[in-house]
Amino acid sequence: xxxxxxxxxxxxxxxxxxxxxxxxxxxxxxxxxxxxxxxxxxxxxxxxxxxxxxxxxxxxxxxxxxxxxxxxxxxxxxxxxxxxxxxxxxxxxxxxxxxxxxxxxxxx
Amino acid sequence: xxxxxxxxxxxxxxxxxxxxxxxxxxxxxxxxxxxxxxxxxxxxxxxxxxxxxxxxxxxxxxxxxxxxxxxxxxxxxxxxxxxxxxxxxxxxxxxxxxxxxxxxxxxxxxxxx
Numbered sequence: 594x595x596x597x598x599x600x601x602x603x604x605x606x607x608x609x610x611x612x613x614x615x616x617x618x619x620x621x622x623x624x625x626x627x628x629x630x631x632x633x634x635x636x637x638x639x640x641x642x643x644x645x646x647x648x649x650x651x652x653x654x655x656x657x658x659x660x661x662x663x664x665x666x667x668x669x670x671x672x673x674x675x676x677x678x679x680x681x682x683x684x685x686x687x688x689x690x691x692x693x694x695x696x697x698x699x700x701x
Numbered sequence: 702x703x704x705x706x707x708x709x710x711x712x713x714x715x716x717x718x719x720x721x722x723x724x725x726x727x728x729x730x731x732x733x734x735x736x737x738x739x740x741x742x743x744x745x746x747x748x749x750x751x752x753x754x755x756x757x758x759x760x761x762x763x764x765x766x767x768x769x770x771x772x773x774x775x776x777x778x779x780x781x782x783x784x785x786x787x788x789x790x791x792x793x794x795x796x797x798x799x800x801x802x803x804x805x806x807x808x809x810x811x812x813x814x
């Protein structure tokens with residue numbers, strides 16, 4: 594069954610703008626992970642946030658987790674054309690379950 | 702290379718034929734996963750291997766699907782009597798331990814004519 598649900602399904606922005614993607618889930622989790630997938634490639638792990646953490650940073654990425662609302666957000670600051678990809682959240686309870694993804698397009 | 706390797710990268714076959722997909726995980730990774738991804742969709746869990754434990758086959762869609770893993774090395778996913786709805790990208794991933802970040806191969810794109 595689907596656990597994480599990303600929002601929006603698609604997002605188109607201009608280079609230099611920030612991109613925010615959201616993930617909502619239904620049951621309690623151990624951790625939440627964000628992945629990126631370029632067209633025709635496998636997924637690449639970006640960042641993992643544990644259930645007792647509220648915020649994590651990695652370069653231009655910022656992830657927040659609100660366990661009371663069962664939601665997470667991924668913020669990409671100062672976006673680049675190379676950030677164009679699909680972004681998936683994955684929640685770990687008994688197993689890792691992936692959402693359907695947000696397709697991000699960054700226009701030069 | 703040091704990443705997860707999948708072969709073939711593309712496979713086109715006729716309906717009713719059997720196909721075998723291969724995954725070479727990262728050395729030392731005890732956990733190995735197979736997923737199916739239909740065009741524009743998310744990942745659908747198929748099967749999970751963890752060390753010498755019995756695999757979690759709960760995601761296999763029918764008895765036409767099976768997978769094996771030899772120890773903590775290569776895994777093969779077999780689809781028998783392929784149907785057109787089996788057309789998808791089949792992704793393999795491995796992780797050091799269950800629940801840790803997964804490392805993905807680039808997948809096998811399967812097309813059933």
